[in-house]
Amino acid sequence: MLKKEDNEKLCRTNSGTPMGEVFRSYWIPALLTEEVPEADCPPVRLKLLGEELVAFRDSEGKVAILDAYCPxxxxxxxxxxxxxxxxxxxYHGWKFDQAGNCVDMPNEPDNSKFKHRVKLTSYPTWEKSGIIWTYMGKGEQPSYPDxxxxxxxxxxxxxxxTYxxxxWLQALEGGIDTSHSSFAxxxxxQDKxxxxxxxxxxxxxxxxxxxxFRYVGIRDLKDDGNYIRAYQFIMPAQQMRGQMIKWHDGSREDYPTVRGHIWVPIDDESVWVWNFKYTSEPSIPLDxxxxxxxxxxxxxxxxxxLPGYRLKRNPSNDYLIxxxxxRTKTFTGIxxxxxxxxxxxxxxEKPFIDRTKERLGTADLAIIAARQMLLEAIRDLEEGRQPKGVNPETYRNVRxxxxxxxxxxxWREGLAEDMQAKF
Incomplete structure (x- = not known):
């Protein structure tokens, strides 16, 4: 279980909150490229870490993320x-560039210098692999993710x-939980x-x-040996896992992929779940x-x-259970x-669960480790140290x-080569 004050620290991510400042130490996914597909396309609303923002791709193809409200x-x-x-x-014609500078104020006198004293909050962006990343911190920008x-x-x-x-924390903890897959x-x-x-x-x-941290779930299959799924947890909110999947036409038994999620808080009661997958062998493209x-x-x-990347099965229709x-085939019916x-x-529970009432067991070691890491990151920032995972050199070679x-x-010996990046 967590102390109430630690639960509050971990769950709240608005500006000025301990966990909010941790997230603002990293580059985080903000938009898919498809949301602002071309120069001078319509702007889009977005909300990250409790901040109301607007994004647009300017005439030179650069993506801007600004405070949503005209000053x-x-x-x-x-x-x-x-x-x-x-x-x-x-409303009145004020115009702002990618950096948030006011470049035109047509409802003021022609000789007015007022526009030079007006600036919107803006956040830098970086575009890679169909994702527009942003850095919302106030200090020096860290290196781009790698x-x-x-x-x-x-x-x-x-x-x-998906929305x-x-x-965000209960979504992340569900993602790094291993044993729930046997039930949910x-x-x-019926397949024993x-x-x-x-x-x-x-x-x-x-x-x-x-x-x-890295962690494994070891399933004892008796005479068939151990099935081991090895995961990576990269601060502050990314999980990677391997998955061998049968080829769709049955011709290939081993189609190795790596997949995972990044959880990015929208506010204290909602989160963007970023889903990625790639083939783990350079010689095999993704079919x-x-x-x-x-x-x-x-x-x-x-x-x-649905539009807005929201699932059709949702609380309003009980997930079409x-x-x-x-009764006959699955535990959930979903x-x-x-x-x-x-x-x-x-x-x-809303806005987030009361972790003072939890009773965790050995199946929850990864969840416990994640909480420890996140609280450590809060302490690191408070004491002037860089949190783990900001420097891409620490994780660039893991899978x-x-x-x-x-x-x-x-598993540390048997999976050593498989847990090394190949791209």
Whole structure:
């Protein structure tokens, strides 16, 4: 369990809060490239870490992220006109460039210098792999992220995002939880031969690192050896995991991928879940048909997502739960692996769960480690130190994997090569 004050520290991310300042030490995903696809396209609203923002791609193709409200009379700049390397408020014509400078104030006298004293908050951006990243801190910008999946070619990589209506920490903790897959994600409880049914209590081992921690879930399959899924947790809110998946036409048994999430708080009661996957072998591109099948399996297919990247199955319709399916085939009766997570996480206590009432066990070692790391990051900032994972050199060569290992082989040795980046 957590002390009440520590729970508050970890869950609240607005400007000036301890965890909010931790997030502002890193580059974080802000938008998909597809949201601002071309120069001078319509601006978009966004909210990150409790801040109301507006984004636009200017005439030179550069993406700007600014305070959403015009400093004149606080009109929202979503209504603004994206023109000639700036966004013009349509209320009185004030115009701002990518850096937030007021470059035109047409309702003031021609000789007025007032515009030179007006500036909007702006945040730097960096575009890579279909993602627009931003740095919302006040200090010196850290180096750009250098995850292996950002170095994978476009032919090997896919990214998406979905809205989740809960506090960021309970979403993250659901993602790094290992044993719940035997229940929440067991989509055929009648199949007693599946790994999820044969080993419902994986043994967890956690190794802390200078970027976060790595951990494994070890499922004892008796005479068949151990199935080991090895994860990476990269501060402040990224998880990577390996997954061997059968090829969609049955011709290939081993189609190795690495997938994961980054959880970026919108505010204290909602979060953007960024989903990425890439093939872990440079010689194997990501098959579009396979990729689509996986998105549908996870509940993120084209027919599953509403405008605004919100799931069609949501609290308003009880996630379209099928009680007959629940009675006969699955534990949840809900379709979509991520949708199953959302149903459980979005309907917890608001604005966030009371962790003083929890009772954690050995299955929760990764969750405990994450909380320790996040509280350590808060202390590091308060004492003038850089939090773990800000420096990309600490994590650029890591990856996740899953493998079968014979009994008696320590995963640190048996998976050493598989946990090294290849891109």
């Amino acid at each position: 004149h009379r606080r009109a929202h700049l979503f209504w603004g006109r994206n023109e000639e390397c700036g966004i013009r408020c349509v 995850f292996e999946w950002l170095r994978a070619p476009d032919t090997h990589f896919q990214v998406s995002k 989740e209506g809960c506090n 994600h067991n989509n055929n409880i 031969k599946s790994m999820r049914s044969r080993a419902t209590n994986p043994k967890l081992e956690v190794d802390k690192t200078d970027y976060g 579009p048909k396979f990729s689509l099948e996986q998105e549908i399996l996870f509940g993120r297919g084209p027919d599953d997502v 099928d009680r007959e399916l629940q 379709k979509g692996v991520n949708t199953q997570d959302y149903a459980l996480q979005e309907t917890m 996740a994997c899953d493998r079968f290992l014979p009994k008696g082989i320590d």
